[in-house]
Structure formats: C-alpha cells, structure tokens
Amino acid sequence: xxxxxxxxxxxxxxxxxxxxxxxxxxxxxxxxxxxxxxxxxxxxxxxxxxxxxxxxxxxxxxxxxxxxxxxxxxxxxxxxxxxxxxxxxxxxxxxxxxxxxxxxxxxxxxxxxxxxxxxxxxxxxxxxxxxxxxxxxxxxxxxxxxxxxxxxxxxxxxxxxxxxxxxxxxxxxxxxxxxxxxxxxxxxxxxxxxxxxxxxxxxxxxxxxxxxxxxxxxxxxxxxxxxxxxxxxxxxxxxxxxxxxxxxxxxxxxxxxxxxxxxxxxxxxxxxxxxxxxxxxxxxxxxxxxxxxxxxxxxxxxxxxxxxxxxxxxxxxxxxxxxxxxxxxxxxxxxxxxxxxxxxxxxxxxxxxxxxxxxxxxxxxxxxxxxxxxxxxxxxxxxxxxxxxxxxxxxxxxxxxxxxxxxxxxxxxxxxxxxxxxxxxxxxxxxxxxxxxxxxxxxxxxxxxxxxxxxxxxxxxxxxxxxxxxxxxxxxxxxxxxxxxxxxxxxxxxxxxxxxxxxxxxxxxxxxxxxxxxxxxxxxxxxxxxxxxxxxxx
Numbered sequence: 389x390x391x392x393x394x395x396x397x398x399x400x401x402x403x404x405x406x407x408x409x410x411x412x413x414x415x416x417x418x419x420x421x422x423x424x425x426x427x428x429x430x431x432x433x434x435x436x437x438x439x440x441x442x443x444x445x446x447x448x449x450x451x452x453x454x455x456x457x458x459x460x461x462x463x464x465x466x467x468x469x470x471x472x473x474x475x476x477x478x479x480x481x482x483x484x485x486x487x488x489x490x491x492x493x494x495x496x497x498x499x500x501x502x503x504x505x506x507x508x509x510x511x512x513x514x515x516x517x518x519x520x521x522x523x524x525x526x527x528x529x530x531x532x533x534x535x536x537x538x539x540x541x542x543x544x545x546x547x548x549x550x551x552x553x554x555x556x557x558x559x560x561x562x563x564x565x566x567x568x569x570x571x572x573x574x575x576x577x578x579x580x581x582x583x584x585x586x587x588x589x590x591x592x593x594x595x596x597x598x599x600x601x602x603x604x605x606x607x608x609x610x611x612x613x614x615x616x617x618x619x620x621x622x623x624x625x626x627x628x629x630x631x632x633x634x635x636x637x638x639x640x641x642x643x644x645x646x647x648x649x650x651x652x653x654x655x656x657x658x659x660x661x662x663x664x665x666x667x668x669x670x671x672x673x674x675x676x677x678x679x680x681x682x683x684x685x686x687x688x689x690x691x692x693x694x695x696x697x698x699x700x701x702x703x704x705x706x707x708x709x710x711x712x713x714x715x716x717x718x719x720x721x722x723x724x725x726x727x728x729x730x731x732x733x734x735x736x737x738x739x740x741x742x743x744x745x746x747x748x749x750x751x752x753x754x755x756x757x758x759x760x761x762x763x764x765x766x767x768x769x770x771x772x773x774x775x776x777x778x779x780x781x782x783x784x785x786x787x788x789x790x791x792x793x794x795x796x797x798x799x800x801x802x803x804x805x806x807x808x809x810x811x812x813x814x815x816x817x818x819x820x821x822x823x824x825x826x827x828x829x830x831x832x833x834x835x836x837x838x839x840x841x842x843x844x845x846x847x848x849x850x851x852x853x854x855x856x857x858x859x860x861x862x863x864x865x866x867x868x869x870x871x872x873x874x875x876x877x878x879x880x881x882x883x884x885x886x887x888x889x890x891x892x893x894x895x896x897x898x899x900x901x902x903x904x905x906x907x908x909x910x911x912x913x914x915x916x917x918x919x920x921x922x923x924x925x926x
Contacts, residue, residue: 396420396432396452398638399460403453404434406443415453421642433642440821441738442658444643644668645735649689651677651763653788657735677763680728699761701725701753707801709912711757712765714801716915719746719769726751729767733784739820740782748772749781752805754798756789765789768798772920777864779806779813783823793906795826796833800908806862807910809917814864831871833904834861836897839889 396402403415418434424446425431431446640660648655649672667673667684674689675682678698683689702725703717719726726746734740751769755762766785771778780802785795806813815827838857842850858865872878877887 394454394457396423396457397460398422401437401458401460403456404436404447405451405453406436421638435641441641444641645673646670647672648675648732648735649673649686650675650732650786653786655735655787659735659738661731661734663731675728675732678761679725680732680764681724682728682731700755701762701764703751703753706915707908707913709909712797712906713755713757713762715753715755715762717751717753719749719751723747729753730782733767733782736784736787737782737820739818752798752801754794754801765794766798768802770802772918776816777811777813778816779803779811779862780815783815793904795822796830796904797906797908799826799830803862804908804910804913805915805917808913808915812858812862812864814867827867828871828874829900831863831867832875833897833900834863835868835871836889836893837901839887840894840897 398420400420401417402420404418405413405415408414416439417437419437420432421435421444422433423430424433430449432449432452433444433446435441435444642660643657644660645657645663645668648657654672663673663682667682670684672686673682674684674686676689676692676696676698678700679696679702681692681696683692700713701715701717702722703715705713706716707714717726717729723746726749727744729751730746748771749769750772751767753767754765756765757763764786766783766789768783769781771781780799783795783798783802785798802815803813815823819827835857838852838860842852844850854865854868857863857868861868872887875893877889877893879886879888
C-alpha cells in the first residue's frame with residue numbers, strides 16, 4: 389500500500405503486485421518510469437526488472453510496497469575514470485585522445501603540441517559498439533564469447549560434447565546468441581588441428597535403441613575452401629531495421645498506444661510505436677484492416693471503409709492454399725501501406741526500428757480469407773539486396789494468431805523463397821525472444837526431419853554433409869551447426885564426429901510434427917525472383 393507522506397518520483401524502485409502465469413500474486417521489483425496525475429488519484433508506469441518490456445503497465449498506488457522503496461541514486465556529473473573526470477567510459481579511440489591531451493597538458497612533457505595518429509577502426513566495429521543491445525552480446529568479441537554463450541543458453545556450459553582424450557579434437561564452433569557460429573580456437577601454425585568445422589567433416593549419426601537406428605556419415609564436400617561461406621565474425625547490427633538502443637529515452641521506453649482495433653480484433657500493444665502524437669491519447673486507435681490506415685474514431689473508420697476499395701493487401705498474390713494467401717508488396721510501389729505496416733509491427737517488436745524509407749524492402753503479408761476479404765495474420769520483410777544472406781529483416785505474427793502455427797508457416801515460406809532463389813538464408817539479427825524460440829524450433833524440426841528420413845546405403849549407415857543439409861533446406865550452414873550443437877547431438881567417436889539421435893529426441897520430434905498441421909505447399913507458390921542489382925527494376 390502506498391504511503392501518501394512519501395513522494396514517489398521517476399527512477400524509484402520498489403516491489404509491485406502483479407499476477408503471474410498461474411494467476412498467483414507476486415511482488416517483483418519494478419522501476420517507476422512515469423507518474424500521471426488524474427482527478428483524485430495517481431497512476432505509476434512501472435517496468436518490472438528482469439522482465440520483458442511487454443509486461444510494463446500503469447498501476448494504482450495500492451499495488452506498491454512502500455516499505456521497500458528505493459530512491460534513485462544521484463549520478464555524478466563526471467564520474468571518475470582512472471582518477472580523472474570523464475563523462476562516460478571511453479572507447480579505445482577516446483582513451484588515446486585523452487591520454488594525448490594529458491601528455492600535452494603535462495608541464496614536464498618534452499613533446500608539447502605533438503599529435504599522435506588515432507587508431508583507425510572499421511566502420512562495422514563502430515556501429516556494433518554503438519548499437520548492440522544488452523540482451524544480445526556481440527559474438528565477435530573474444531572476451532565475451534563465454535558470457536554470451538552462458539547468458540542465452542546456460543545449459544550449454546554443462547552439456548559438453550563427448551570428445552576423445554586427444555586435446556587437438558575440438559568442437560567446431562560456439563553458439564552465439566542469435567544462432568550464428570564462430571570458431572573457438574584458430575588453427576595454430578605448424579600444428580595440425582582437427583576440427584568439426586568443416587561443414588564437410590565426415591560424421592555419422594546414430595539413433596539409440598531404435599529399430600530405425602542409422603548412422604549418418606558426412607563425407608567431404610567440394611566447396612570446403614569457399615571463403616564466401618565462411619563463418620561471420622559477428623551479426624550485422626547496422627542492418628536495415630535493427631534498433632539503435634543507444635538513443636532509448638523515457639518516451640520510447642513507454643507504451644504510447646492503449647488499444648488498437650484491427651478488424652474484429654482489439655490488440656494491446658507491447659511496445660512504443662511512433663504514431664502521431666495526437667493519436668496517443670485516444671482510448672482506442674482504429675486501423676483499416678485492408679490498407680492499415682490509422683484513424684482516430686469509429687465514425688472516421690466507417691466513413692473510410694465506404695471509400696476504401698481494398699479487400700486484400702496491395703501487391704501480387706504469390707501463394708494460395710485453402711484460406712491462406714501470401715502477398716508480395718514492394719516497399720517502393722506501395723509506400724503508404726508499407727509504412728503503416730511498419731507502424732503496426734513496431735507495437736510488437738522491440739528490437740527493430742522504423743524507417744520511413746521502405747524502398748529497399750519487400751514485404752510478404754500472410755492473410756486468412758473469408759467472405760469479407762483477406763485478413764492480415766502476420767508478415768515478414770526482407771531486403772531486396774542483402775550482402776549478409778539475410779532472407780528476413782522483420783517477422784511478426786499478430787497476437788490474435790499466435791500459438792497456432794502461423795509463425796512457423798511464415799518462417800517456412802521465407803525459406804521456400806530462398807529455395808526458389810537458389811540461395812541459403814538466415815534471419816537478420818538480433819532476434820527477439822519469441823523470434824529466437826520460433827526459429828530454433830523450426831530449424832530443429834527441419835533438420836531432424838531430414839536426418840530421420842535418410843535410408844541406409846548398401847547396409848551401411850547413411851551419409852550426408854552439412855553442406856547437403858544446408859542446400860536441401862536453404863538454412864545457412866552456421867544455423868545448421870548451431871542447432872545441432874544446441875541439441876547436443878554432435879559427439880566424437882572412433883576418430884570421427886557423429887550425430888546421436890536418442891529415443892527422447894525422436895519421440896519428441898514425432899509429437900511435434902503431429903501437431904504441425906500448417907505446411908507450405910511448394911506447388912502452390914507462383915514466384916519469380918528478380919535481379920535487384922539492376923537498379924532499373926526498382
């Protein structure tokens with residue numbers, strides 16, 4: 389219960405009453421982000437520490453535990469660093485400049501006025517340093533590799549691979565937060581080091597205690613020297629729609645839309661979205677479910693529907709099976725729709741930002757058809773030209789359709805497009821928590837489906853390479869390897885690497901596939917990829 393004698397200000401921390409998933413009372417620690425005064429009462433906007441921002445909410449004073457109130461600590465204007473005043477921890481370049489200034493200011497310095505060249509840094513490393521979020525550590529930093537591995541997949545540290553006592557046999561790569569991989573130990577000159585890296589490494593796969601027991605042997609491939617398929621040093625944080633978290637402020641940390649009415653659904657936004665300021669105070673924001681135009685009242689929406697001729701998203705319908713359709717929308721040709729779609733998606737995506745320049749993107753909108761028209765279910769966007777082999781920039785299933793298999797359907801469709809294009813693809817990083825779970829589940833089911841359908845060859849265990857798995861599925865090799873490691877399937881046995889499928893994994897996969905009713909039928913896809921490198925086609 390709040391004590392009226394104590395004034396609660398922004399930045400205070402205290403336990404706040406909320407209901408957990410079991411509908412039981414709990415008192416997690418929360419931070420006060422804003423205070424709103426209404427006639428006769430106050431409301432407090434709280435962020436639950438160590439909880440996702442989607443749970444942030446306005447609470448009444450009776451839900452606050454004033455006995456454990458913590459006031460914000462006063463931060464020094466110039467916190468000391470190395471005994472000297474400074475505004476914030478400096479980057480290596482800034483440290484060099486500061487040390488240079490100190491040497492110039494020193495009375496005993498013989499080289500007064502001399503300048504030293506500052507170290508030249510790559511543009512990518514600068515953008516990574518400025519844009520990486522706390523949730524997703526950069527995998528390219530050697531000092532934080534173990535931390536990033538433990539923070540996202542804590543079980544990995546305990547489930548080590550079974551490797552022979554010979555120390556030179558090391559696992560290929562370490563999982564990073566976003567499913568990419570990177571070599572743990574570089575090969576040392578003058579010493580032969582056998583790694584499970586090679587996507588073409590000879591590997592066998594066993595299914596334990598199963599009549600279908602098979603060992604999949606991975607023979608050498610042909611493109612092991614292809615440097616273009618090398619493991620990336622780090623996910624590209626400067627990608628098309630990755631949010632720059634360094635500019636977060638109190639405004640963007642708070643939800644600004646209370647409720648959105650989209651067709652027959654009312655949605656509660658999870659995050660901030662930059663809708664016009666005059667619309668943020670409305671109890672309900674109305675959206676046309678066909679063109680996604682936002683309106684301030686139901687009367688305005690009804691008047692708009694009499695003029696709006698759309699009954700499906702603009703663009704080309706490239707897939708239809710049953711009631712499910714996919715439309716391809718060019719961000720340059722349908723700019724208004726694309727911008728409205730991004731505004732809606734930002735309500736449910738925290739790791740992405742909104743760019744009004746939608747020209748470089750294609751949007752693939754999944755709809756469900758009924759007698760009234762094609763209703764949006766979800767979408768994903770992709771760059772027309774991606775130097776990083778990204779086949780998805782943003783992906784979202786709207787909340788009313790979540791946990792019904794539509795998310796995997798969107799992912800499967802993105803890989804079907806990659807198959808038609810003759811490429812392997814990977815989603816743009818960082819993934820949200822729900823996105824990571826969906827992709828991990830899809831990769832697991834897709835790879836296990838291939839491994840379990842392999843047939844023995846001449847009485848011997850079937851053979852397959854990582855390259856072949858990647859070519860069949862269009863899943864990038866790094867994602868294939870990271871998934872196998874995440875499932876702890878890779879082991880070293882009698883001089884070669886094997887993949888061991890236990891009964892639990894086999895049974896779990898079969899149960900999961902029985903529940904997966906929605907699948908993409910490649911025969912229903914009518915898609916011709918374009919060569920976007922020719923600017924005239926934009």
